[in-house]
Amino acid sequence: MQRIQTFFADLSQQAGLADEIIRLSPRRRAAAKPYQLGDVQEQNEVYLDLATGADFTKGGLTGTMVMIFFYMALLVSPLLGQPDQVDNYLTFFSVLFGIAFITLFIEVLLPFPMPVRFNRRTREIYFQDRRKLYHVPWDEAVAWMQQTRQVTQYTGATRMTSLQVLLQRFRQPDEVIALQLSLPMGKTPEIQGMLWEYLRCYMEKGPWFDEEGEPLLASNRDEVLKNRWGKKADLRGSWQACEKEMELGIGTKLGSFFLMLSQVGFYPAALVQDWTTAVARRRAEKGQWDKRVRERCRPDGPTTRLYDLEVEEGLHRDDSEDHPEAAAR
DSSP: OHHHHHHHHHHHHHHTOTTTOEEEOTTSOOSSSOOOSSOEEEEOSSEEEEOOGGGGGTTHHHHHHHHHHHHHHHHTGGGGGSGGGHHHHHHHHHHHHHHHHHHHHHHHHSOOOOOEEEETTTTEEEEEETTEEEEEEGGGOOEEEEEEEEEETTTEEEEEEEEEEEEEETTEEEEEEEEEEEOOBTOOHHHHHHHHHHHHHHHHHOSOBOTTSOBOSSOOHHHHHTTOTTOOSOHHHHHHHHHHHHHHTSOOHHHHHHHHHHHHHTHHHHHHHHHHHHHHHHHHHHHTSOHHHHHHTSTTSOOOOHHHHHHHTTSSOOGGGTOHHHHHO
């Protein structure tokens, strides 16, 4: 993966950030404990999906429309007590919810924002942007954190910490992208480091582990996924997340109160958005992921890496001599 290594070195030098970037390694601990703020969309014995920011907006238009129409229907429901207004009431809201159904249909058919996928069987990271497939072997992954501080007269001082990893395009290794693994707003290096440690524990220690990063024999998938932020209509999960943030010192009681109040008010929109997102995600899983990725994410699928296919085609020199520990795996 010489191109990725060179890309990272050039990026650091050109930006003048060589002393400000914290480089992360798949072989070295990044934090005392693993933790993720609901970023994990799916986790099983074969792969882990890390949701992207674009995933959060899917189904939002349909959910908002249904919520507005629902509250409108409640406000004018007294009209149902007037016999001469019942037909008008039903006709009007039938049209409105018909529009919402058409919007739902369109949102389901539109391409779904794909997650970042970590495959334990092939030890690779995948990401797909429409028809462009990107990947990197886990053992050669180049990731880093960078903290910035922005000060404005409107918001005061705002700290952001980005967590990024480099991937290259399949069969076009000269095209390298820097992929954001987690939204940087409100994140500290400690929190982003805990997320990277979570991913490292998954890839290195096994699919299931406890809060200390120690391997578990039994699956704790339900516990991991119940608080994922990709699920909006989850009041209990939201409150538990708020409690966790307060324990870590990154949340307040007042902020948690207003957050929960808004969650209750927007619950109808969240419920519809979750359903829309679930349908779109199932459709994307079957049709949007590249066939090679789908095959390698089956429990009985190929164990060869996409990188190995590129080596066979002469796109890379085989780096196994430089990294015998990776070849031994």
